[in-house]
Amino acid sequence: MKNIRLKDIAEALGLSVSTVSRALSRKGKISVETIRRVEEKAREMGYLPNSIAKGLKTRSTHMVGLLIPDITNPIFPEYAQGILDTASEHGYQIIMLNTYKDRNKERMAILSLLSNQVDGLILTSTKLLRRELMELKSKGVCFVVTRRELRIPGVSFVDVDNFHGGYTATEYLIETGKTRIAFIGSRFSGEPARRRLKGYVKALKDNGLQIREEWIIEDESSFEGGYRATQKVAHDVEAIFAYNDIMAIGALIYAFENHLNVPEELAIVGFDDIPFSSLPIVNLTTMRQPMYEMGKQAFETLTNLMKNQAGAHRIWLKPTLMKRGTA
Amino acid sequence: MKNIRLKDIAEALGLSVSTVSRALSRKGKISVETIRRVEEKAREMGYLPNSIAKGLKTRSTHMVGLLIPDITNPIFPEYAQGILDTASEHGYQIIMLNTYKDRNKERMAILSLLSNQVDGLILTSTKLLRRELMELKSKGVCFVVTRRELRIPGVSFVDVDNFHGGYTATEYLIETGKTRIAFIGSRFSGEPARRRLKGYVKALKDNGLQIREEWIIEDESSFEGGYRATQKVAHDVEAIFAYNDIMAIGALIYAFENHLNVPEELAIVGFDDIPFSSLPIVNLTTMRQPMYEMGKQAFETLTNLMKNQAGAHRIWLKPTLMKRGTA
DNA sequence: TTGTACGCGTTATCAG
């Protein structure tokens, strides 16, 4: 069954293709009567516009490419939701791809997306080099970066204020009376961890507490990593601020297995607020990252870019403390 | 900066557009030397093919639409991953949309996707009426349905064998010595719940156990729902088979709060194996649905359809028992 | 108010 084209409905009505086109898009001068007839016929024949043909002409496909490291990482579904919902409100479709934090995959994905003539790109935790992003920008590609803070003139990004989050979490632990506080984290080479760590350090200093190197532990981002890191310091500290909820839960498991009372003997604060942290059995106190909001803002920033070629936006979202049972 | 077109590289080389096209696609007779020259020039000029113009001509965009009820439902990210990975292997892009189980949203989404000339559709847990699916089929649209078993001639689907899963879970509980076993579930009107329930009933019968209506509880699919349902039967049964992990965890919370030993006093088996069920603190015994595999199979079934217009495939995946701490 | 003619970037057909 062939699709109905403008031409088909034009012939059925004895009109020209352009008249039909105008009637359907309501552009230019056209009689109300013609509009009515065309619309009726279009409905009757089940006309469905060919958006890609339109895109070829108008140079706008209303498609946006979304690159995510890994959709099974529990912080991302909510983020994706924010993007999908907002895109849908604005009449855009999202083409999604996983990059697995592989710079090469990312490059290929972007080429493929641009080849498909997407109107814009959302790059999540991109590994692309600064130079590459500048090049992309100079080609006139519209894009927004999230979860990576970078200062390239004209490049927009949306990120969480990791420093502020680290500061708030640590300060809260201090407020509850803890003075011996460890930080366990992963990938200290990466920006998010570095900034959360800086927030932790600053909060300790501001409160006249000493920074102890041996209380700052690096391990991998996993339950096991959190467990191991906790093992190294649990005998010596009263509280743990973890880089993320995964590691915090690892700490929780350690406490559980070693019959440490939480939070009395060992208080634990995480970061992210992944869905399971709020389960009654877990009930983790943590810094919530507004991931839905991040997705929403990312898309809205992008639409502004696509429409007005407006200047760059830099958005920091504040994480909020979710007080629950572990601190 | 305008994009480089075939025409640009043709002019730069003093060739015709069609020759350049053939050189790049290596179709038809063309000299090796020309191919070399064209490819070099293309690289040099940074040529990126315009897939949507190509699609207009070839009537194939290599895009596939994916409809999912809700990507934040923890069973779906893995599924989406399976689809994304497989699509990528086959050189396809995925346009993803949430439907929120809303039939109308689904209709709109499909129209919009077809308007974008996708080559195929994957409909997850679709609410569309049988009649609508048949209509879609008769229009020649390629699509695969997942998580809904339906017998429409020529329509392919991939689903988990819910009956088998329900049977296996119940049988396992019986094997561990339990005889008083409850089923807690939600949406008994829906097929998955009905089939799992049937499996439960059959397993009881096959083992000479009685079916007790008051041990079959319906409530909503949430922690609270599972908690409430458990509350109603816990005093009377030794084991609970839950429709899904969410409800099973609700049951677990109930047991936890009421100091019931799990699994001695109350054994619990879930369904899904969502990521958190394997956490040491949760450690839920459950029927694992192979969601990645389901996504993979769905896409592969679809490619077959798109290529050969091959006959319909009906695939049932077997869920597998994950023996952990709660049963 | 409507129709004609052309172009968007690509591929397919048919001559040469």
Place this chain on the structure above:
DNA sequence: CTGATAACGCGTACAA
């Protein structure tokens, strides 16, 4: 082996 030419479906100056 290569080049003109005609589509693909739609939008838009320009002419009527």
